[in-house]
Amino acid sequence: MESSLIDSMMTASRDFFRLPPEEKRKYSNLLDGKHFQVEGYGNDQVKTRDQRLDWSDRLHLKVEPEDQRNLAHWPIHPKSFRDYLHEFTLKSKIIKDNILWAMAKLLGLHEDCLVNQFTDKALTYARFNYYPPCPRPDLVLGIKPHCDVFALTVVLMDKDVAGLQVLRDGTWYRVPTLSNNYNLLINVGVAMEVMTNGVFRGPVHRVVTNAEKERISRETCRFVEDISKVNLWFHVTIRMANKELLIHFSKGMNLVTRKLLRLDIAELSP
Ligand SMILES: O=C(O)CCC(=O)C(=O)O
Numbered sequence: 001m002e003s004s005l006i007d008s009m010m011t012a013s014r015d016f017f018r019l020p021p022e023e024k025r026k027y028s029n030l031l032d033g034k035h036f037q038v039e040g041y042g043n044d045q046v047k048t049r050d051q052r053l054d055w056s057d058r059l060h061l062k063v064e065p066e067d068q069r070n071l072a073h074w075p076i077h078p079k080s081f082r083d084y085l086h087e088f089t090l091k092s093k094i095i096k097d098n099i100l101w102a103m104a105k106l107l108g109l110h111e112d113c114l115v116n117q118f119t120d121k122a123l124t125y126a127r128f129n130y131y132p133p134c135p136r137p138d139l140v141l142g143i144k145p146h147c148d149v150f151a152l153t154v155v156l157m158d159k160d161v162a163g164l165q166v167l168r169d170g171t172w173y174r175v176p177t178l179s180n181n182y183n184l185l186i187n188v189g190v191a192m193e194v195m196t197n198g199v200f201r202g203p204v205h206r207v208v209t210n211a212e213k214e215r216i217s218r219e220t221c222r223f224v225e226d227i228s229k230v231n232l233w234f235h236v237t238i239r240m241a242n243k244e245l246l247i248h249f250s251k252g253m254n255l256v257t258r259k260l261l262r263l264d265i266a267e268l269s270p
Pocket residue numbers: 127129143155157163164205206207216217218219
């Protein structure tokens with residue numbers, strides 16, 4: 001992906017988050033100011049009165065299939081936001097397809113196996129995260145610990161400010177920034193973990209806040225249409241292709257539910 005496109009996308013995202021609140025509210029994720037919907041600009045869905053909220057604003061947009069875009073949620077300011085997002089979506093798809101080919105090869109499967117799981121009806125969402133400076137980073141997270149439920153996520157990270165952390169064996173590891181470059185990070189989601197019978201794992205991750213600096217990230221996440229069907233198909237294929245890859249998940253949806261439940265219960269503290 002050209003660095004000029006990455007720069008333009010980052011600048012357009014920053015400019016959007018700097019718009020006055022009344023302008024951003026035109027794209028609100030609260031219908032009639034009350035009813036939460038996934039798409040649009042805003043914060044977490046508030047489910048309980050004592051819920052701890054994330055220290056971040058988000059803009060969430062469906063970008064694929066192209067004919068299902070709801071342009072009412074797509075900002076018209078800054079002016080080129082929509083064009084950059086369209087181009088960024090196309091380029092991210094090429095990156096994801098390349099990664100899916102490589103992953104299939106690593107599994108000893110035909111290189112098209114994973115790519116073919118995504119028809120042109122597969123959903124892709126773009127999510128823009130804005131983390132303002134936070135006076136008490138010890139008390140609040142930018143995003144709580146979670147696993148992505150999607151198949152693959154391409155994350156475009158802020159080049160100056162780190163914040164993303166990954167959990168491994170009970171320890172949080174900081175994902176560094178690469179100086180002078182925007183980092184494109186590929187995150188494996190739970191759907192991919194299910195599809196590959198756990199060979200590729202979807203990591204638990206979180207975002208910490210920063211007392212002085214704001215941070216922005218932007219990502220595109222790809223869904224499979226029906227995870228349970230994909231999983232069943234893969235059970236057969238992987239078993240045939242590589243005998244030692246034993247099936248360790250009987251049903252994809254069970255794994256997704258278990259992982260999310262575990263996170264809910266543990267509510268891993270910062
Ligand atoms: O901000 C980041 O670097 C990652 C964001 C993230 O994990 C998410 O949006 O689910």
